[in-house]
Amino acid sequence: MQVLRRRPRPAGHTLQATVGVIVGALLVLIVLSAVATSLARAMVAAEQRELGARAVPAHRIAVDLTTSYLDQMTGQLSYLLTGDGQFLTLYEQGAQRAERLQQQLAALLAPDAEASAALAQLRAAGADWREQVAEPGIAARRQGALPADELVALTTAGRARFDELRGRLADVEQRTVELETAQLDAIGRMQTRATVVTVASAVLGVAVAVGVVPLLRRRLTHPLERLQADVQAVAAGDHDRTIARTGPRELATIAESVDRMRAGLVRSSRERLAAQHELTLRQEHDRLAADLHDLTIQRIFGLGLGLTSTARRHPALAPAVAPLIEETDRIIRELRTVIFDLGRPDIDGTDTLRGQVIDLTEASVRALGFTPTLEFAGPVDTLASARESEEVLAVLRETLSNVARHANASAASVRLAAREGVLTLSVADNGTGLPRDAPRGAGLGNLRDRAQRLGGSVRIRPGAAGVGTVVEWQVPLRPGPN
Secondary structure (H helix, E strand, O other), X not given: OOOOOOOOOOOOOOHHHHHHHHHHHHHHHHHHHHHHHHHHHHHHHHHHHHHHHHHHHHHHHHHHHHHHHHHHHHHHHHHHHHOOHHHHHHHHHHHHHHHHHHHHHHHHHOXXXXXXXXXXXXXXXXXXXXXXXXXXXXXXXXXXXXXXXXXXXXXXXXXHHHHHHHHHHHHHHHHHHHHHHHHHHHHHHHHHHHHHHHHHHHHHHHHHHHHHHHHHHHHHHOOHHHHHXXXXXXXXXXXXXXXXXXXXXXXXXXXXXXXXXXXXXXXXXHHHHHHHHHHHHHHHHHHHHHHHHHHHHHHHHHHHHHHHHHXXXXXXXXXXXXXXXXXXXXXXXXXXXXXXXXXXXXXXOOOOHHHHHHHHHHHOHHHHOXXXXXXXXXXXXXXXXXXXXXXXXXXXXXXXXXXXXXXXXXXXXXXXXXXXXXXXXXEEEOOOOOOOOOOOOHHHHHHHHHHHHOOOEEEEEEOHHHOOEEEEEEEEOOOOOO
16 A cells, blocks of 8 residues: 655744734834824924024024114214214113123024024124224214214224124024024924824724734635645646635745746846846946046046136135145046946956956056056957957056056056957056167067057057157957957
8 A cells, every 4th residue: 555645834834823923013013103103293392392492582682683783883873973972872782782692692503503603703793893983983972073074984984894794694693594494394394204104003003903804814714725725736737727825824835836847937037137237237337437537527627727727817816726626636536436446346256357457557556656547448348358358467567567667657547448449558657758779678579569469559659748658559359259
């Protein structure tokens, strides 16, 4: 008699455990929603207290401070014109009130650096107006009536300085308005968030009470045995049988059965998608690097030239413009670093030509004593074959070695371009240059031989303005599997 072995039950949670986890999770969500609602409302209350304790009083004091300075100006001008001591009292009371209000405003605005700075400027402007205009004018008027021309001069000077003071007052008041507006906006956001959380909690509670329990009973308990039979039939070879996709244990059984049939298709599909993603990613990296180099860096470079021209045409502005010029240089260097990083291989550890050029250039820093600049143009990783990549690396290694040993250079640049069917490697330095009667060593001959083997050429010439040496090595690109 044949003994039938019991097939192992599929792994997974039981129905009761699944129901308990779902219901427990929903209850936890409800509790968390309630807690979030309470926290949101507490944050609203805190923002409201902050508004009432700092922003609103600060705005009101700023308005009163403007009135106090206007009283000072009115009292000072009226006293100059009439000599009446009552106007002098108005001036002195305004000064005392302004000082008191400024102290109160300083305490309220202490946490805000911008507002504190504006208030400090206001105090300086007020002190300047009093010391340079108001007090000297009052002292002169106390000696007697002022001539018309002297009165006009004092009034004109006072108006100019008070206009500056008025501007500082407007800055302080505007900052208090901004603080008040920001506080109101924060309160509005907190209230909106509290409302959303409250509504979501209510909706979630209703959904749990009305729908979860009947849904679980109808969708999980009743079809359990039928789903188990369907999955076993599919595993036995009845692939045309419909499978009900409900229940945690049944879903595990379906995954175990169906995955065996479609594993090959899924695997090949994933490999194809991965390859397409890799190609798209590399193309996008090349496009981003080209845009950064051809557009962004050039525009920033033009900005630096404009700033340099401004500093030369206006020497008085040079101390202020010099940090901006240095900042544009730093931005250009950082963008170039980003461009190089875009070309680094970072998938499965595959070494690309771009990455090997970067590594080889970085490895030469110790021998050179400085870091050469790097530039890539075109899809060098895509167009260059393995043979061409090998020759490029050998030529670059030999050229950087020559710079380190013979050029006495303090800077060098490396550029690798793949455009219009030609792969070009250019290495330039600012060293002593190549003497006209220099013997043709084995190193330079190797460069020429490597180029000729691939149907290319090498050109060695002086650098710009006769400074340094430029080595241009280029070979035609041949169609290949890359």
